[in-house]
Amino acid sequence: MSGFMLRVGYGKTGRLRYLGHLEVLGSIDRIVRRAGLPFAVSQGFSPHMRIAFSPALPVGALSECEWFDLMLTSLVPVEEALGALVDASPRELAPTRAAYVDPRSPALGAWLDRVDWEIRLVGGGLTVDCVRAALDDVVSSGHVDYLRSGKPRTVDLRRTLVSCDVRGTGPDVLLGFKTRSSNDGALRPDVLAGAILGDSRLEGASCELMDVRKIGQWHEGEDGLISPLDLAVTTSA
Amino acid sequence: MRLAREPMFDRIEPLLPKVEKPTRYIDGEWGAIHDEESEFRVCLIYPDTYEIGLSNMGLAILYSAINSAEGMACERSYLPWVDMADLMRESEVPLLALESSCPVASFDVVGFTLAHEMACTNILEALDLSRIPVRASDRAEDDPIVLGGGPSVWNCEPMAPAFDAVLLGDGEEGIVDMCRCVKDGRSQGLSRSQILENLACVQGVYVPSLYDIVVGEGTTPWGVAVAREGSNAPAKVVKRVIPDLSATDPLPSGIVPFMHTVFDRQAIEVLRGCARGCRFCQAGITYRPVRERPQDQVVAACCKGLDRSGYDEVSLTSLSTTDHSECAQILHRLNASVAGKGVRVSIPSQRLDSFGVDMALEVAGDKRGGLTFAPEAGTQRLRDVINKNVTEGDLERAARNAFENGWRRMKLYFMMGLPTETDEDIVAIPAAAQRVLEIARDVIPKGQRGGVSVSISVAVFVPKAHTPFQWCGQLPIDEVRRRQRLLVESTHDRAIRVSYHDAETSLLEAFLSKGGRAVFDVIEDAWRSGCRFDAWSDHFRYDIWDAAATRHGYDIPAIASQGTPVGTRLPWEHTSPGVDPGFLEREWRRALDGITTQDCTRTSCVGCGVCPTLGVSNVIAGDRS
Structure with missing residues (x-):
């Protein structure tokens, strides 16, 4: 399925450093939904948002260089998408930058070595x-x-x-x-x-x-x- | 002594790397309200862990109501898990409110949800961790005023010594009135006892310290609570009620947790109250009358709630959602509006007789997980005794309907130890499950039967205050165990999974449900001896409870199984959910005769007395037929 892959950099700072990786994943799913972006949904028995993350950050660790790739069904200008995500995020988990990348780009998890x-x-x-x-x-x-x-x-x-x-x-x-x-x-x-x-x-x-x-x-x-x-x-x- | 209001997150932060699930303690959730302006502060505490408490709709409603009131701010706290509680004591850190990280004991009012009887030691643990004396009588002038409310207030005597005041009934208006009363009293410089006198004048409020326990002729050994002469306290406290649910905000609190919580979804309360009249059910009496939200309000609230929260599931909650007169239309409209967004629409449980094909197709979207039905008793005779007006035919129709529409797992809830129950009723439980399983095998093609499962979960009946069964004793524990064995031995098909509640937990629940104010001594002793998180099976220590009761001269099994003659003055008679005591007595006699009573939202008034006593009536959005 074709689409537009938005790559988003975000931080995990302050008290939210204590979130576990699954908690971060769930929270970002909700941030994307709150932002009202046209996210793509997978097909099949259990439809879910098409989103992929950089490797897990240990609980308690701080970072301002985490990433996720979000598949969109229509093109939203980068600044507009980033603004909507920031507005829908707790400050300590807020995105800081974004750009579109080729949807065929390798998955972040293994690529970031x-x-x-x-x-x-x-x-x-x-x-x-x-x-x-x-x-x-x-x-x-x-x-x-x-x-x-x-x-x-x-x-x-x-x-x-x-x-x-x-x-x-x-x-x-x-x-x-x-x-x-x-x-x-x-x-x-x-x-x-x-x-x-x-x-x-x-x-x-x-x-x-x-x-x-x-x-x-x-x-x-x-x-x-x-x-x-x-x-x-x-x-x- | 009131603690100073100062943020103390820096004191618990060093503990976070050492505890399970630190997310429980960090705050910062989307939708949490931080109000540093208001001078009057309330902290609501759910007496269990964060992931259980955050899912509680009652607390969410009250949080929103207080924060919307002029000049008041409300924060939350939950009971830290044992690892954190122990570390906090070791590090001399008191219990903190989540939003400001200030000590709970620095607040003007501290409110607890009495979610169920088994939370009682947790309330003491939370008070102690807060450094608030566990007995109201030991509190200093400037200590917070400690309030209680919620589903388990209908015999609150065993916990009454812990509370300065208890609210009966719907809380959204009552809690604000109570807080305003305390706020005015504090600003006028009134003494603590004067404030409590004023609280007793707020409708629906019970102030235990203004009632003396009198044991006498016609009472149980626990006695009755009698309003002290010269006090403002009413002889009988009648509950608060919201006449029209549609006048309240369907989307009270928008707090979205970071961690996985027990009900991790947008919940919308679609109706309050249930008039089915199951005779064992306390909520069925205490939440009357039935008030439905209109279809348009429910659908709009669901859509707004999903947008606002980012949840991927919305749940239509109530005591009996499929009874909503417009449930099918609501489900249909909701599914249409969330199509393509990966959102599920769910309802917590389904009634056998109102779960139609239309609803089967609308719930859970493409996911066909498990379905839950509650026949409650195995035979029609016993279902008539308890007034569970569903038939064998309803069960078979619902099962066929579900399996034909793609479900593969079904869970059936039953009770054991109901009045008049015999071995025949127990043996009928696995027999009902067997018929459901046979329907599944009949409906589902051979190659797909691998995932089919039918499970039965059997609770032990606990007699509850203000129900037609309030005079009953609980089935003695040895007999409970014998019937549990009979249940297992009568289940022959390996595809049927059987589970049943722990007999000792149910026994303690019955003791706490039946007892009077003197039971608090046992609760306090059990807690001081190490009991907490009693509702967690791995933390429940019946031996400690039993020893505590013995020290105070009580025999838990004897008290739990002791019946009370009709006409006896009961320990909870000074509190009223509006129901006519004569109605409960009539229902008890009809139960013994196996005569059912109809649902007044579908036929005519059955004379429970709630509407005339409270000046309200059922509010049905469409037509229930």
Whole structure:
């Protein structure tokens, strides 16, 4: 079925960072309906809105670079569609940009394979040096073992961690890292943070607060990183 | 002591990563009202988790009514799940209202929905977490005034000591009158007891502290509540009623949750009240008369509600939606207006005798999930006793109709322990399910029968106040268990799934339904001993309840199964839903004789007394025939 694919960038900020991925999906479905956009509906036993999302953001993580692709049955000028979506959104989940892309574009979920994260750590005795030392220790081991839903898992840092650094701003320690995902797996920010903070690597220091933020997400092309809106097309009715 | 009004989200935010479903506690939903201007503040609390409370239509109506009133702001709160409640106590954070994150104990009025008997320990838990004394008599001058209301107020004596005042009946006007009374009293500098005296003058309001419990000749051991001499309290409190539902807003609150809630859809109340006259049913008495919304108002509200909320489902709710005189037309018009939008139109349950082919085709769109019918009893004899005026033929016709129109799953609700019930009535339950299953096998082609299922769910009858069965004792628990075994043993076809309610839960429900004010001591003891979320089967601890009752000298099974002679003065006689007590007695005698009574919206007046007592009448939009 032909249609017009509107790609929308949005944020998950403030208190809404605590929404689970399914809650975000349901909320955006309702935002689109409230916005009154001419969304396409799938055929079949259980008709639903034709919409696809970028990969799930962990509960509690902030982001201003989330995306969804919404299929429309008729062309609505981008500014008008974006305005209607913003008006129908809670501020902390509001869209920030949009453009039409080719409806045959690859699905966002698998296509977005490069993600940059930043984690702000606050706690007693935490310093840039001790976090850096813990990070170096984790990276040098080449992998992280962790539990997910009670089952032991391993993530290979050589495949999934592109680079990382540790900086300090006042009492905070900022851990920045770039990741690459593939069919072999992805590095979740909480897994890396858990490895750094666990196993007594911090020698007496403790982390009381941890803010996880997604900084950006792209597709890794042959010539470099491609942003979701780099695929924008000019569409006419 | 009244807590200071200050936002405290920063105190619960560090707890959010440690709890299940943090979305319960974050606010910011679409349609929530943030009013920082009004000086008089009300917090309404649903005594269960967010996802259950948000779906409650009564609370949504009251939230909207108070926020629309001049000079008042209303916020919401829900009982935090046990993980969060424990962390809040550990971190010394009181219960907060959702919208402002200010302490509940900083509000002028705190209102609870008495949704059902099993929520009683949750009300105490919410008060305690708020740092409001659980007994009204222990509250300080400046503590919030604690109100109660809702479906379970019809024997509110067991919970009466927790409330400063209780509203009986329709709440949308009554709650505003009560809040205004408190607001005026506070601004005039009246004392707490003077404010309560004034509240007792508001029609439909019961102020427990102005009534003494008197045990005497002709009463049960629980006694009766007698208005104190010299007080303003009426001898009998008669409920509030909205005469014309169409004069109220069909779309009260537009709050759209982020998380999945139990009824995650746009709900429109299409009618209030039911005059079918089922003799076990408390709502059938206490919500009279029947008031239908006109077709145009319902359709317009559904469309506006869907646009406003973004929901993909609209539900026509009421005690018995298919009884609406224009139900088929409403369904038809709604389906036409939502075509192509991936929106479902649903009704919560269907009556066997009013679920026609036209309606079958209109509900649920292309989705044919399950259908639910409630024959309530297995034999015609027992259905006549309880005045459930449906026949075997109705069940078979409805089943054939549903299976022919694409449904594959059917759920049938029954009750066990009804007055005059015998083993024959129990054995007839799986037999009725078997006939339905055979109809399915007859109607559905062989290759498609895989998905066919018929399930029967059997509740234990709990005698309720202000019903024709209010004098009955509950079936003793050992006999309940024997009949549950008989039910299972009489079910031979593996395609029929049987489930039944937990006997101990029903037992406690009966104890709380029958008891008087002294039961509060047991409730408080059970709560202090760790009971909360009693309606959640994994949290229900009958052993704790039993021990608490024993400590106070009560035998729960004996009290639950004890019948009361007709003519005895009952613990709830000082509250009235408008029904004539003589009507209930007459209905009880007719039940024993197996004589049915007709629905007054289809025939003539049956003399229940509600219309003349309350000065109202049934409002039927079209023609019920």
